[in-house]
Amino acid sequence: MAEKKIILSAKDIEVKFRVRDNYLNAIRGVSLDLYDGETFAIVGESGSGKSVFTKTFTGMLESNGQVTNGSVMYNGKDLTKLTTDKDWEGIRGAKIATIFQDPMTSLNPIRTIGSQITEVIVKHQKVSGEEAKKQAIDIMNRVGIIDAAKRFDEYPFQYSGGMRQRIVIAIALSCHPEILICDEPTTALDVTIQAQIIDLIKELQKEFKFTTVYITHDLGVVANVADRVGVMYGGQIVEIGNVEEIFYEPAHPYTWALLSSLPQLGVKGQDLSYIAGTPPSLYNVIKGDAFAPRNKYALKIDFEQEPPFFKITDTHYAKTWLLDPRAPKIEKPEAIRNLHEKIAAMTSKGGAYYVEQ
Amino acid sequence: MSNNKEVLLSVRGVDISFDKGGKKPFRAVKNANFDIYRGETFSLVGESGSGKTTIGRAIMRINELSKGEIYFKGKKISGKISKEDDREVIRSIQMIFQDPAASLNERANIEYCVSEGLYNFHLYKDEKDRIAKVDKALEDVGLLPEHKSRYPHEFSGGQRQRVGIARAMIMEPELIVADEPISALDVSIRAQVLNLMNKLKEEKGLTYLFIAHDLSVVRFISDRIAVIHLGRIVEIAETEELFKHPLHPYTISLLSAVPMPDPQIEKPKKHVVYDESKRDHSGEKPILQEIRPGHLVFANDREMKEYEAKLQEMEKLEASDK
Incomplete structure (x- = not known):
């Protein structure tokens, strides 16, 4: 296989x-x-650091935050050195753009949709207002706004939540x-709108050929979009691999616990499995594995020494002492064994989630 | 099967309109009809703007009906009712809200938050009795008596939602209207709150009206599900029946939107989009009618025939599989 080209490389990033x-x-x-x-795709609970980590790619950390170690190399430049x-x-915005959760707060409520898109085009591409408007309507059409020319002069409140998110995507892609x-x-969107977005x-990714970093806490969405997945916990990536490795192996x-607590896998009449306790406080120095206090499979060493990454395949790594050759052999929980077979049964004819296409 | 069950709450021909100041009033709920049986979890599922919360609020006597009636234990609770009945309804139907941070008074400690209903209704003999009741309610939801003196901001989201549940439980309600109780919570916390709600239901013989937008959550917790679209209930069925034999195109579209945690299945999946305006409007006006015992679908006679044919085919297939 041809060597894949690395477009961005973050190394040993620490943020305080x-x-x-x-x-x-x-x-x-x-x-x-x-x-x-x-x-x-980056998955994790709130507070695991998934947003903060990607904010170092665009220098958008809050003013009290600081990258204290490591580098983010992009196009021969270390992004952490830019101030x-x-x-x-x-x-x-031009080379690395971000779409946020709440489209209402990303848009200016008192300016028209059109002016918010053209502003970006004029600033970054240095074209005339006329040309920018043409491009803006073009991209509005592209993200599925019906009657784009007519809706160009409307305000965000006249758009529904899904439509607003389409506009945010249009602005992000206009450069x-x-x-x-x-x-x-x-x-923040409804499930049916989520599916459309x-x-x-x-x-759009197929058409414009950009690289996507997808931050979410929903493993169903991850399964849909991701080629590779990083699972974050307590400010670290604890497992990384191809999407199939993360779901099937x-x-x-922590990945086990996240997967097994999904309500899609719940069996009626039985309790859903859940992760007891709360995430660690990141004010304290964490000794050993951050997940150990909530981990029912924790070993003694998990409380004493931080595990290194163990290699499982060329693409799949996990940071847990369970993979050490000296560790006892522990199988993943029952709920997520044969995951594919279980879900295949649910989604095939006669299954609970079967939908005829 | 449903014959020997006691109907706890009955919603009959309910319309709810909002006046838009001179303009044509907006009909948020259109002719809603359903019964909730004692001891079951009945879910209302739909997108934002579908009117699901409006129905929940109407049951709580917060929104006025413009048509129809609501009965609780056979007694009318909508419109003008006596003061005693009003108090009784307020006590025996309690609500759990979506955002636990916004629904608790941040300047009051947990003891006060949980006791508030007791104070309002003087449901305690003396101070000792009140404290005992608060302790019991906190224990029921998995919190500790020493949490009483803390303030809402000192708790995590999941714990705050537990306080919200304790606050409802202390009134010893018969029906709980839970409006998206887990939507604002983290994935790992959701499972805990769902388990807790199931546990309380069994221990106290509670009945739930569960309002949600996500079918996957609802499947795990409900006995019966009503799907609502643009103020109109389009399908009602027992949970397994609804998932196995969804008939209305909107139900199918909702089902197809549930993301499944399996890349091989999720990646090639096509989403079915339901567009009300593209529906074939020919024939007479559709109504909510029964196609199988307990399975109702919003359809006219022509659509009923289509659904019947589809249903028979599905049933035949399942029979041949066995």
């Missing part, structure tokens, strides 16, 4: 936030290579970015 007299260690050493054209808005010009970061783009992003107990 200063909160009063304390430091919050939001990201505790994360490395990631993004390949050109892939969709990489002023001028340094970021031509990268943030033809190389990397699109989608930060929970569908969490996911399809739209996938279609998960190795980290």
Whole structure:
């Protein structure tokens, strides 16, 4: 297989936030290579650091946050060294764009949709207003706004939530970015609209050939969009692999727990399995494996020493002592064994989620 | 099967309109009809703007009906009712809200938050009795008595939702209207709250009206499901029946939108989009009618024939599989 081209490479990233007299260690050493054209999904609970990590790609950390270690290499530049808005010009928004969760807060409520799209085109492509309007209507059509020319002069409140998110996508794509970061783009939307937006992003990716980083807490969405997946917990990636490896051969107990707590897999009359306890406080120094206190498979060493990444295949790595050759052999929980067979039965004819196409 | 069950709540021909100031009023709920039996979990599923919360609020006597009636234990609770009945309804139908942070008074400690209903209704003999009741309610939802003196902001989202549930439970209600109780919670917490609701239902013989937008969550918790679209209930059936034999195209579209945690199945999946305006409007006006015992679908005679044929085919296939 031809060597895949790395488009962005983050190494040993650490991020700290200063909160009063304390430091919050939001990201505790994360490395990631993004390949050109892939969709990489980051999953984790709130507070696991998934958004903070990707904000280092665009220099959008809150003002009390700081990258204290590591580098993000993109196009021969270390993005962590850029400080002023001028340094970021031509990268943030232009080459690396972000779509956020809530489309209402990303749009300006008192300006027309059209002016918000053309503003970006004029700024980045230095074209005339006339030409920008043409391009804006074109891209509005492309993201599925019906009657784009007529709706060009409307305001965000006249659009539904799904339509607003389409506009946010249109703005992000109007500069033809190389990397699109989608930060929970569908969490605030209805399931049927979510399905449409996911399809739209996938279609646009085929057409514009950008690399997508998808941040979500919904493993169903991950299964739909991702080529590769990184599972984050307590400010670290704890497991990384191809999407099929993560779903069919998960190795980290946290990934097991996340998968087994999905209501889609729930059996009526039985309790859903859940993750007891709460995520660790990142103000404290974490000793050993951050997940150990909530992990029913935790070994003694998990409380004492941080596990390294163990290699499972060329593409699949997990940070858990269970993979050490000296560790006892533990099988993944019953609920997620033969996952594919179970879900195949649910979605085939006569199954609970069967839908005729 | 449903004959020997006691109807706890009955919604009959309910219309709810909102006046838009001179303009034509907006009909948020159109001719809703359903019964909730004692001891079951009945779910209302639909997108935002479908009117599911409006129905829930009408049952709580917050929204006024413009047509129809609502009965609770055979007694009319909609429109003008006596003061005693009003108090009785307020006590025995309790609500759990979506956002636990917004539904708790952040300046009051947990003891007050949970006791508020008791104070309003003087449901305690003395201070000792009240404290005992609060402790019991907290214990029921998996919190500790020492949490009483804390404030809502000191809790995690899941714990706050537990406080919200304790606050409802302390009134010893018979029906709980749970409006998207887990939508604002993290994935790992959702399972805990669902388990807790199931446990309380069994222990206390509660009845739930569960309002949600996500069919996958609803499947795990409900006995029966009503699917609502643009203010109109389009299908009602027992949970397994609805998932196995969805008939209305909107139900099918909702089902196809549930993301399944399996890349081989999820990636090639096509979403079915339902567009009300593209529906074949020929023939007479559709009504909600029974196609199998307990399975109702919103259709006219022509559509009924189509659904009947489809249903028979599905049933034949399943019979041949066995």
